[in-house]
Amino acid sequence: MTEYPSDRELVRLAREGKDLTRSEIIRLLSLSESDAETLLYPAADAVRSEAVGDAVHLRGIIEFSNCCERDCLYCGLRRSNARLNRYRMAEAEILAVARQIRDAGIMTVVLQSGEDSFYSRDMICGLVSRIREESGLIVTLSIGEKTPQDYQAYREAGADRYLLKHEISSAMLYRLMRPDSTPGGRLRCLRELGRQGYEVGTGNIVGLPGQTLEILADDLLLMKALDADMLGIGPFLPHPETPLAISPPGQMAPTLKTLALARLMTRTTNIPATTALGTLAPDGRLKALRAGANVVMPDFTPPSYRQLYEIYPGRNLASDPADFLKQLHDQIVKLGRTVGTDTGSRKK
Ligand code: SF4
Secondary structure (H helix, E strand, C coil), X not given: CCCCCCHHHHHHHHHCCCCCCHHHHHHHXXXXXXXXXXXXXXXXXHHHHHHXXXXXXXXXXXXXXXXXXXXXXXXCCCCCCCCCCCCEXXXXXHHHHHHHHHHCCCCXXXXXXXXXXXXXXXXXXXXXXXXXXXXXCEEEEECCCCCHHHHHHXXXXXXXXEECCCECCCHHHHHHHCCCCCHHHHHHHHHHHHHCXXXXXXXXXXXXXXXXXXXXXXXXXXXXXXXXXXXXXXXXXXXXXXXXXXXXXCCHHHHHHHHHXXXXXXXXXXXXXXXXXXXXXXXXXXXXXXXXXXXXXXXXXXXXXXXXXXCCCCXXXXXXXXXXXXXXXXXXXXXXXXXXXXXXCCCC
C-alpha cells in the first residue's frame, strides 16, 4: 500500500519540483494558517529565491481610463455603476506620467484601463510607440480582450507584455460573474498573446462568492498549463455599487496560500504582491513578498484620477508615488532583498 505523505513531506516534494495533482493542491490549500506559515510560505520563499533571485522588480502603473463596457459583478468599474465619475486621460498626460516613472528609475510601465473602445487600435499604437521613443520604458498593456489584429498591431508598435487575468477557471462561475464575456474567448486571447511573443500575465481573484477549493486548484493548474510569465493573485474586495456589495471579502490566508502554491508550481514566473493585498491589510504586500512574490506595482496615476479608478474600495489614495517608493525601498531592504535594476523579464 502506498503511504500518503504527510503535509510536511508534500510541501518538501513540491519545493523540490514535484508536479502537484489537483487533490494535492486542494490539500495544501486546506492547510491551517499556522502550517501555512511554517511550511508552505517558507518553501515558496525559498523557491522564489532560487528561481528568480532576491530582487524585487517594480512596475509603474498608469490607470488611464476608468470607462468600461463590461458588467462584471465584482468590479466597481462595471458599466452599470452610474455613480462613478468616468475619466479618460489625454495622451499628453499619460506621456508626462510615463516620464515620471522613468525618472523614478523604474523600467516598466503598465498601461491599464477598463475595456474602453474609445481608444482605437491606432490610438493605443501611437501611445505605445511614443512612450517607447520618449522614455525607453518597457510597455505592458492591460486593456482587456481585443482581436488578434489589435494584439499584433500593439506588438509591432512596441508593446512587450500584456496582462489579462483569466479571472475564474470554473466556466459556470465565470459566466455568472462576467455575464458579457466567455471563458473560451478569454482563453483564446491569452493563447493568441502567447503566440505573438508577448510576455503574458494572467491570474485570478481569491474569495469570490461561489468559489471553492476545487475551483482555486483549477485556477492554479490553468496558470501552469498556460505557461504564463506573470501571475496576479489578489483577494476579492466587495464594492458597494455592485451586486456583490454585501458579500464577505476574500481573506489573507487563502490568498497567500494560492500565491505560494503558484510559486511552487511555476517556479520562474513573476508574481506581484498585489495592491489588493495591500488594501486588505497594511502588511499584505510584505506578507506576499515573504510567500513567493517578487514584483510590486506602484501606482503613478495622478491622484485626481486614481480615486476614480475604483475597482474595489479602500485603496491607499493618499500616498504620493515618491513617498510610496521610499517606504517600499526601506521595506525591501529590511526583508534582506534588493530593488531590481534590470527589466525583470521572466527567465525560463
Ligand atoms: S473587471 Fe475589467 S472588464 Fe470587468 S467591469 Fe471591471 S474593468 Fe471592466
